[in-house]
Amino acid sequence: MQIATLLGYLQLAGFAFLLAGEYILNALGIPVDTPLFVQMRENKFMAFAGFMILGSVSQSMLATGAFEVYFNDDLVFSKIQMNRWPTMQELVDLLHVHGLQRH
Known part of the structure; x- marks a missing residue:
């Protein structure tokens, strides 16, 4: 799997956790007081910005400069x-x- 594709999937998963993380973790039987999830929930703007940067990095890795x-x-x-x-x-x-x- 290409790194750019993996980064794109991580971005999508991150947005899913920002929007519905508690439901996803409960469905998987994982406690919602996991430190990473707690940090994401308390700093939603920073997490969102981080996932946007991740998407930008993913796209730049796919750019060829072709014209x-x-x-x-x-x-x-x-x-x-x-x-x-x-x-x-x-x-x-x-x-x-x-x-x-x-x-």
Whole structure:
């Protein structure tokens, strides 16, 4: 399992515990005075912020930085291959070379 996926699941579980932790723990037969759950319940804002950061970290781990432009299934520009962003004029010229008509 990828770490990013695991972090996403931890974020969802954390939000579930923030909203319905007492019910979940009671259903599992776990005492609700568990130190971690007590801290979460007493500091809901901080716990929420922590879970939001966890989600942000998860998403950033999945980001590739890819930016690719295709025209008629032909690759026109790839940021990964060129290791840079294109200029607008460069994109216009490349699309023209690949058959896009200017009006």
